[in-house]
Amino acid sequence: SYVLTQSPSVSVAPGQTATITCGGNNIGSKSVHWSRQKPGQAPVLVVYDDSDRPSGIPERFSGSNSGNTATLTISRVEAGDEADYYCHVWDSRSNHVVFGGGTKLTVL
Amino acid sequence: QVQLVESGGGVVQPGRSLRLSCVASGFTLSPYGMHWVRQAPGKGLEWVAVMWYDGSDEYYADSVKGRFSISRDNPKNTLYLQMSGLRADDTAVYYCARGVYSNGWYPDFWGHGTLVTVSS
Numbered sequence: 001s002y003v004l005t006q007s008p009s010v011s012v013a014p015g016q017t018a019t020i021t022c023g024g025n026n027i028g029s030k031s032v033h034w035s036r037q038k039p040g041q042a043p044v045l046v047v048y049d050d051s052d053r054p055s056g057i058p059e060r061f062s063g064s065n066s067g068n069t070a071t072l073t074i075s076r077v078e079a080g081d082e083a084d085y086y087c088h089v090w091d092s093r094s095n096h097v098v099f100g101g102g103t104k105l106t107v108l
Numbered sequence: 109q110v111q112l113v114e115s116g117g118g119v120v121q122p123g124r125s126l127r128l129s130c131v132a133s134g135f136t137l138s139p140y141g142m143h144w145v146r147q148a149p150g151k152g153l154e155w156v157a158v159m160w161y162d163g164s165d166e167y168y169a170d171s172v173k174g175r176f177s178i179s180r181d182n183p184k185n186t187l188y189l190q191m192s193g194l195r196a197d198d199t200a201v202y203y204c205a206r207g208v209y210s211n212g213w214y215p216d217f218w219g220h221g222t223l224v225t226v227s228s
Contacts, residue, residue: 001170030211031210031211031212031214033214033215033216035153035215035218037153041220042203042218042219042220042221043145043153043203043205043215043218044218045215045216045217048208048210048214048216049210054216084152086152086153088153088155088214088215089212089214090211090212090213090214091212092211092212094167095158095165095167095212096155096158096167096169097143097145097155097158097212097213097214097215098155099145099152099153099154099155100152101152102152102153
C-alpha cells in the first residue's frame with residue numbers, strides 16, 4: 001500500500017516561514033492535499049491539488065509537489081497557525097485515501 | 109452554511125454493533141463522494157471508507173473491511189456507517205467528510221465528529 005511520510009514536528013518563530021514536507025514514492029505524479037487540525041477541532045482543508053487554496057485560506061499558505069516530495073509552505077507564520085498538518089492523496093491502485101502521519105507545527 | 113453533523117457515537121462493548129449517521133446541510137450530497145475518517149485518541153487521521161456519489165461503488169481500509177459498511181441516502185442528504193464486530197482499537201472520533209473528485213475523491217470538508225468508545 002502507498003505510504004506518506006511526514007516529520008513529526010516543525011518549530012518556527014512568528015513571522016518566519018514554516019516548511020512541512022510529505023514524502024512518497026513518485027508523489028509528484030499524484031494530487032496532494034493538505035489539511036490543518038487544531039486541538040479539539042475538525043480538520044480543515046488548506047491546500048488542494050498540490051498548490052490551490054480553498055476560499056478563505058490566506059495566501060500565506062502555498063504548496064508544491066515534485067519527484068518524491070510534496071511541500072506545504074506557510075509564510076509569515078502566526079501563533080494561530082499552530083496545529084497538526086496532514087498531507088493526503090488518493091491511491092488509485094486501491095481506491096483509498098492515504099494520510100501522512102501528521103506534522104505538529106509549533107510557533108515559538 | 110455548509111455543515112456535516114455526525115451522530116450515533118457512544119460507549120459500546122467489544123463485539124457489538126453501532127450505526128453512525130452524518131447529515132449534510134447547506135449543500136446537496138448527491139454530486140459528492142463521501143468518506144468516513146477516524147482518529148484514535150492522540151493519534152493521526154486514518155481513512156476508513158468511501159462511497160461514490162451515486163452509491164455505485166465503495167471501498168474500505170483493510171482494518172475495517174468485512175466489519176464496517178458505508179451507505180448513503182441521497183434524498184435524505186445522509187451518510188451512514190454500520191459498524192459490527194467492534195474492537196477496542198476501533199475507539200476513535202469518527203468524522204464524515206465530503207469528497208471532491210480530482211484524480212480521485214479527496215476530502216474537502218469535514219464534520220466535527222462523533223466519539224465511539226469500545227470498552228467492556
